[in-house]
Amino acid sequence: MNDDTGPRGRTMRAGGRFARSIWLFPALLTVVLLGLTALQINGSSVGMFHAIVSGEVPDPNLLANEPQGIRADEWNVNTQLTIAQEAADYPRVNPNVGQGEDVTLIRDVPYKEWSTVFKPHNLAFLVLPFDYAFAFKWWLMGYLLILSCYFFVLALMPRQRWFAAGLGLALFFSPFNQWWYQYVTLSSIYYALFAATALIFLMRSKRLLTTVGWGALLAYVLTCFALVLYPPFQVACALAVAPFAVGFLIEQGRAMPRRLLLRQLGIAVASLVVAGAVIGVFVATRMTVIETIQNTAYPGKRVVESGGFDFMHLFAGNTSFGLQFPEKAGLYKVMANQSENSNFLLVFPFLLVPSVVLLIMLYRAKRIIDWPLLLSSLTLLGAVVWLFVPHLDLVGKILFLNLVPPARLIIGIGLLSFVGMALVVRRLLDERIGLPSRKLVIGYTAVVLLAQVLLTLHVERAFPDFMQERGLLLSVIPIPLVVFLLLRKHFAWAAAALLAFSLVMTVYIHPLYRGTTVLTRTPLAESIRAIEAEDPDATWATDVPSVENFAYMNGAHSLAGVYGYPQLELWRTADQQGEQDFAYNRYAHVWFVFDRDPAKTVPTSYKLVTADHFDVITEPCGDFLRQHQARYLLTGEPLNEACLELRETIRYPAATFQIYKVR
Numbered sequence: 001m002n003d004d005t006g007p008r009g010r011t012m013r014a015g016g017r018f019a020r021s022i023w024l025f026p027a028l029l030t031v032v033l034l035g036l037t038a039l040q041i042n043g044s045s046v047g048m049f050h051a052i053v054s055g056e057v058p059d060p061n062l063l064a065n066e067p068q069g070i071r072a073d074e075w076n077v078n079t080q081l082t083i084a085q086e087a088a089d090y091p092r093v094n095p096n097v098g099q100g101e102d103v104t105l106i107r108d109v110p111y112k113e114w115s116t117v118f119k120p121h122n123l124a125f126l127v128l129p130f131d132y133a134f135a136f137k138w139w140l141m142g143y144l145l146i147l148s149c150y151f152f153v154l155a156l157m158p159r160q161r162w163f164a165a166g167l168g169l170a171l172f173f174s175p176f177n178q179w180w181y182q183y184v185t186l187s188s189i190y191y192a193l194f195a196a197t198a199l200i201f202l203m204r205s206k207r208l209l210t211t212v213g214w215g216a217l218l219a220y221v222l223t224c225f226a227l228v229l230y231p232p233f234q235v236a237c238a239l240a241v242a243p244f245a246v247g248f249l250i251e252q253g254r255a256m257p258r259r260l261l262l263r264q265l266g267i268a269v270a271s272l273v274v275a276g277a278v279i280g281v282f283v284a285t286r287m288t289v290i291e292t293i294q295n296t297a298y299p300g301k302r303v304v305e306s307g308g309f310d311f312m313h314l315f316a317g318n319t320s321f322g323l324q325f326p327e328k329a330g331l332y333k334v335m336a337n338q339s340e341n342s343n344f345l346l347v348f349p350f351l352l353v354p355s356v357v358l359l360i361m362l363y364r365a366k367r368i369i370d371w372p373l374l375l376s377s378l379t380l381l382g383a384v385v386w387l388f389v390p391h392l393d394l395v396g397k398i399l400f401l402n403l404v405p406p407a408r409l410i411i412g413i414g415l416l417s418f419v420g421m422a423l424v425v426r427r428l429l430d431e432r433i434g435l436p437s438r439k440l441v442i443g444y445t446a447v448v449l450l451a452q453v454l455l456t457l458h459v460e461r462a463f464p465d466f467m468q469e470r471g472l473l474l475s476v477i478p479i480p481l482v483v484f485l486l487l488r489k490h491f492a493w494a495a496a497a498l499l500a501f502s503l504v505m506t507v508y509i510h511p512l513y514r515g516t517t518v519l520t521r522t523p524l525a526e527s528i529r530a531i532e533a534e535d536p537d538a539t540w541a542t543d544v545p546s547v548e549n550f551a552y553m554n555g556a557h558s559l560a561g562v563y564g565y566p567q568l569e570l571w572r573t574a575d576q577q578g579e580q581d582f583a584y585n586r587y588a589h590v591w592f593v594f595d596r597d598p599a600k601t602v603p604t605s606y607k608l609v610t611a612d613h614f615d616v617i618t619e620p621c622g623d624f625l626r627q628h629q630a631r632y633l634l635t636g637e638p639l640n641e642a643c644l645e646l647r648e649t650i651r652y653p654a655a656t657f658q659i660y661k662v663r
Contacts, residue, residue, distance in 0.1 A: 022161050037132055042513055043138055045068045047062050049518055049522075049546065053522075057653050061518055063513065067511050068509065076562075077562050079516065080549040081109050082109045082134065083520060087553060090111050092104055092113045098563060098567045099569060105290065107564050112126065121141055144194075148191075149418060163425065167495045167498070170345075171189070175506055179342040184230035191237075198221055219271040222271065222275035231404070235403055236411050239412055240419065241419065247372035248372050296566055298586035308406070314384075316343035318478070344414030345502060351420060354436075355424055359373060359427075372423050380413070387406055429489075438488070445483055452476050455475070456472060485497060519553065523651075523652075528554040539632075541630045541632075543593055544636040545589070549561045559616070560591045566585045566587075568585065592616045592617075594635065620660070626662070635658050636655065636656070647660060
């Protein structure tokens, strides 16, 4: 006989309780996170460098899919500059970039300073070997995104753990989040959701100590959110969650004793004050750099006007744009690239009519207004109005929407769609509201299906041959199916359907890649490090775009690379009157154009190529490079100057580099 009272029986019962608890899903996610970290597997497109220099030679570190060249902000900027931080021992001001750059602003890289505690995704770099920390950071961002949605849903509906898990995974696999997979994108969402969740538990807490604990967590999350430092995404996500927060406070205020309400609100306000104080210290200690950034030509002070948005872009996720590549049908005429083209599968817009019905039914039954659902629905309508109606300047100033380019507002609409779905489910669970009749749900689903068909036909007419059979099918089915399942109260299945379609649309976007040795353990990187060890005071310059960051990525001082903000003193050494200020006063990729005509001498000048790229046109042995102690030139084509000595030639299957020393 089995002894259920023995140790084995108690263990089995504990295991059963755990399997039925809300902690099973986070535990499984944690195992995946740690497993991928231990294997040094990430989703970076850093393998693009292997493709550039080695051509068709198989990449031994590429495990699945292909690297995405369009994600250059990741593989050619953030990843390489993170490696540069490791090479310099994680300083706050990296001395290897021009005259030194404060990396706590603009950059998403690890550094050793008090404020990094509010960027927890980077803390692993300070304790783990680099490739383990890099893998951990990559997946931690997705891990936090999933759990933020999971716990937000459970805070509203504690028994809906499978719906919460499915919705969290669907948020992670949304086309917008996958194409924009980076810290400023994902963290803007997950900190907004974590803040809303902390507020829920703070207001519901009865014990003072517990309430203070939730208040401390709220202060920490708000500080983390503020230090994301990308206003377009932050404002959009804040405006998506704020209506829920206001509605929830109204709802709680009507149900709580006045004394308890004042105590909870006081602690919430104290959280805001503490977060504001920390943010104030951060800003005050970087004011000079902040002023420099604000006065740049790019990005500068953007002022966005309402109206003029593209209708097809608003529902791009719903019409399977995320499955496609824009060059197939000249889509570049409308949108720049896959990232700009991407969107969420928006469900909440198709739940607005059911939301109105639910609000009316609840009010008739109990004279109660579901404020979170009402305000969230109105906010969605307001966001659409802002996108399509011009001359709403006053609204833009009040809500800071004038800081949010229309394509960036999509992140807020996408987040609001997930919040709205959760609020609709919460109301459908209300026992005071009966299950809608099958005929009514089928009829409404047919209307949604018709809307999806019309959207798809509109895309097909605009871009003939753009959508293949798979794209047509995935344009029509997902939203009506999810809406039907939600309204029939099959919530877990609705989340599973949304997840399945999101997964199909995005599973091929990112590669699975092992480590970052493709950058750090290559002949070029090793040559730079060897020369740097011999001549640590030298400066480098390059005219090769694909290796613009290689010198300071490997611990050497460089004039070329990606500058997070302009170093005006550096560039004005060749432009003392500031006549070319517009070309270099910006966030920019910077590389050199060396004069190769020995018969002439060109003065150093700056040429603006794109909004985020300018060239430094100069003599390889001229005054500008000598003034800044540039003793090593990295090129992709030979230089024939008497002052240059060929130090090394590095050959790859598809590229050759020369390193010259200036005598």
